[in-house]
Amino acid sequence: SQQGEEDPQALSIQEGENATMNCSYKTSINNLQWYRQNSGRGLVHLILIRSNEREKHSGRLRVTLDTSKKSSSLLITASRAADTASYFCANNYGGSQGNLIFGKGTKLSVKP
C-alpha cells in the first residue's frame, strides 16, 4: 500500500496552544498536500508543498517536508476552537499527476 500515515491519530489541546501533526509516506512524491475535514464530509485544501520545498507558511499554518525521511509536519499556531476537525495529508506520488494517496488523518480537538 502506498498509503501514508498521520500521527497522532487524535490530539486534544486547549485554545491558544500549538498543534503539531506528522505525516509519513512511502513513495517518491511530486508534492504533498494537507486537507481539513469537518463533520465527515467535504475536505478543504489547506496547503501544498512541492518536493523541492522544505517549508511553507500560510497564515497560522506551517508545513515542513523532509523528503529524505519521507515525512511532513503541519503546525497550527495559536489554535482556536474552530480548528477542531480532522486533518489529512495526501501525497501526489510520482506515478501520476492525478490521484492523491490520503492518510487516515489526525482528529484534532481544540477546547475553548
Place this chain on the structure above:
Amino acid sequence: GAGVSQSPSNKVTEKGKDVELRCDPISGHTALYWYRQRLGQGLEFLIYFQGNSAPDKSGLPSDRFSAERTGESVSTLTIQRTQQEDSAVYLCASSLLGHEQYFGPGTRLTVT
C-alpha cells in the same frame, strides 16, 4: 464561483439495488476524482479522469463499480448490486492538472 456539487447528499438503498451518484465539477477543471470514505477512515481513491485520456480505474474495488465522465463536465459513479460494505461517504473532487483538489460535500450512501 460555484464549487463542486454532488447529488444526492444522502442515499439509502436496499442491498442488491443499483445506485448512481452524480458529481458536477468546477467549470474548467480538467481532472475529476472519486474517493470513498468509510466511517472514521481516510479517503480511498476510486477513479480519476483527466481530459480525454483513459481514466485511471485502479482504485475501483470490484467490477460492480463503474464511472463515466462526459467531456470535462459531469461525472456519474454507478454501483451495481449494492452490498452493505458499500456504505460510505463518496466524495468527488476536481482540479486543474497538478494543482490542489476541490472537494464536493459528498454523498452519504447507506445500504440496508
